[in-house]
Amino acid sequence: MPELPEVEILVRHLAPLLRGKTVRRVDVRRAKVIAPTTERALSRILRGAKFIGVERRGKYLLFTLRVPRRRNPVLLVGHLGMTGRIYLLPKENPLPRHAAVVMELGRHLFVYEDTRYFGRLTLDTSGPCRLGPEPLGREFSVDYFADTLQRSAQSIKVKLLDQTLVAGIGNIYASEALFRARISPKLPARRLARKQIQHLWEAIREVLKEAIDCGSTLPLDFSGTRRRDGLFYYGAAGDESKFYQERLRVYDRGGEPCVRCRTTIRRVVQAARSTYFCPHCQR
DNA sequence: CACCATGTTCCTTG
DNA sequence: CCAAGGAACATGGT
Numbered sequence: 001m002p003e004l005p006e007v008e009i010l011v012r013h014l015a016p017l018l019r020g021k022t023v024r025r026v027d028v029r030r031a032k033v034i035a036p037t038t039e040r041a042l043s044r045i046l047r048g049a050k051f052i053g054v055e056r057r058g059k060y061l062l063f064t065l066r067v068p069r070r071r072n073p074v075l076l077v078g079h080l081g082m083t084g085r086i087y088l089l090p091k092e093n094p095l096p097r098h099a100a101v102v103m104e105l106g107r108h109l110f111v112y113e114d115t116r117y118f119g120r121l122t123l124d125t126s127g128p129c130r131l132g133p134e135p136l137g138r139e140f141s142v143d144y145f146a147d148t149l150q151r152s153a154q155s156i157k158v159k160l161l162d163q164t165l166v167a168g169i170g171n172i173y174a175s176e177a178l179f180r181a182r183i184s185p186k187l188p189a190r191r192l193a194r195k196q197i198q199h200l201w202e203a204i205r206e207v208l209k210e211a212i213d214c215g216s217t218l219p220l221d222f223s224g225t226r227r228r229d230g231l232f233y234y235g236a237a238g239d240e241s242k243f244y245q246e247r248l249r250v251y252d253r254g255g256e257p258c259v260r261c262r263t264t265i266r267r268v269v270q271a272a273r274s275t276y277f278c279p280h281c282q283r
Numbered sequence: 284c285a286c287c288a289t290g291t292t293c294c295t296t297g
Numbered sequence: 298c299c300a301a302g303g304a305a306c307a308t309g310g311t
Contacts, residue, residue, distance in 0.1 A: 006289075081306095082307095083308080083309090114307095115307080116308050117307060117308085118290060118291075118306065152300090153301095163290095170289055170290070171289060171290080271302065271303085272302070272304085274287085274288085
């Protein structure tokens with residue numbers, strides 16, 4: 001899935017394109033992704049609604065729309081799961097096989113496609129309501145981070161994936177941040193020293209900021225017409241994503257030498273997910 | 284066929 | 298009650 005940086009880049013891309021556009025028609029092709037909203041309800045509320053803005057919260061996309069004859073704007077919540085994509089497609093182009101929700105907007109279609117259908121595009125706001133603070137925001141202080149970590153026996157890697165602790169870190173950036181901070185992913189959260197917590201806090205912010213900077217300087221193509229799909233994250237096709245992948249220091253580098261000490265990078269499984277780390281640099 | 288995959292939620296076990 | 302681990306969700310790539 002896109003983690004925080006990928007969603008941030010997508011939101012920045014979509015915001016100016018969507019602002020002022022009116023939804024003419026809503027086509028739900030996979031009911032699961034709008035649950036618990038029904039197709040009737042989604043269609044009734046969104047038809048005639050106009051996009052005001054798009055924001056990101058953690059890994060969620062928040063679309064705000066003004067609805068005719070309604071006081072308050074409506075919030076449409078998106079989450080890309082592992083394989084979700086959102087882009088505008090010229091009307092004459094064929095729809096992708098796994099188009100889950102399609103909205104007609106003038107000459108373009110708003111397409112939410114998702115091969116595995118793990119993501120969401122819904123009126124249900126409970127997802128983003130459960131999130132912890134933004135890692136790049138004011139609320140995410142070192143003190144808050146330390147207080148929360150001291151109360152958990154969970155391994156620090158698994159803890160970083162807890163979206164109620166801090167929102168937006170996923171499997172890739174959890175490994176990357178721990179490598180940067182030189183902390184073992186297996187260390188129980190409560191056993192981190194204050195200095196390590198400070199380092200990890202900085203590493204998280206640096207890793208995320210650098211990924212956003214990287215994405216915002218690349219010439220991304222969001223057209224969705226194969227090849228480069230605009231999502232520059234790990235696993236995407238195209239030269240840009242290769243360039244991006246090279247920036248990851250440990251993720252998916254099991255068996256390769258550590259860039260700092262040449263020790264072989266190890267892959268371990270924690271909470272059923274892969275973790276990559278350098279057993280020498282990270283103790 | 285085997286195993287792996289950017290995420291979240293739910294269930295079981297201890 | 299809580300934490301931890303695993304399965305489920307669904308599809309595709311290697």
